[in-house]
Amino acid sequence: MFAFKKKEQGRCIMTQIVLIGFMGAGKTAIGKSLAQKLQIPFLDTDQLIEKKVNLSIPKIFEEKGESFFRQQEKEVLNTIKDQSAVISTGGGIILSQESQALLATFANVVFLEVDIDTLVERIKSDANNIRPLFLTHTPEAFKQIYTDRLPLYQKASTLIVTNRGKSIEELTNEIILKVGV
Secondary structure, eight states, X not given: OOOOOOEEETTEEEOEEEEEOSTTSSHHHHHHHHHHHHTSOEEEHHXXXXXXHTSOHHHHHHXXXXXXXXXXXXXXXXXXXXXXXXXXOOTTGGGSHHHHHHHTTSSOEEEEEOOHHHHHHHHHHOTTSOOXXXXXXXXXXXXXXXXXXXXXXXHHOSEEEEOSSOOHHHHHHHHHHHHTO
């Protein structure tokens, strides 16, 4: 069974929920819903990186490369580790050992698990959200990336929630109930 906690800092008890999972898992939508319901800030690591670097995520990958992006991801995660918030992370945050170690310092890390076929359909239908990894790989290679990352998500999480056939509201309530906040 999973153990949940609120991170204590001095006398103030913080609520932290970090959402991890592959692109298209629903981290942003569910994160915003959780933050609103819990009345705490919502932070998106990709948005924080874009603001810090002053480039979009696709431009960062194109101009500076993935290793630069992963370094920025780790730095952003480190700067928010002591904040009370719901945090949506990029799908590859679990690739860096340093980021994995940082994730372990957060009170609750929720893996939004979605099967690969559902993810592919969601990503294809989301024309407004360009995903560099999806655009630069064949479907077979993309599925292999998912398969390779799956055990990393599972290892980094304190809770696994399946995001299949449930509304954002249902998932929000499930996470709140299971985390105990």
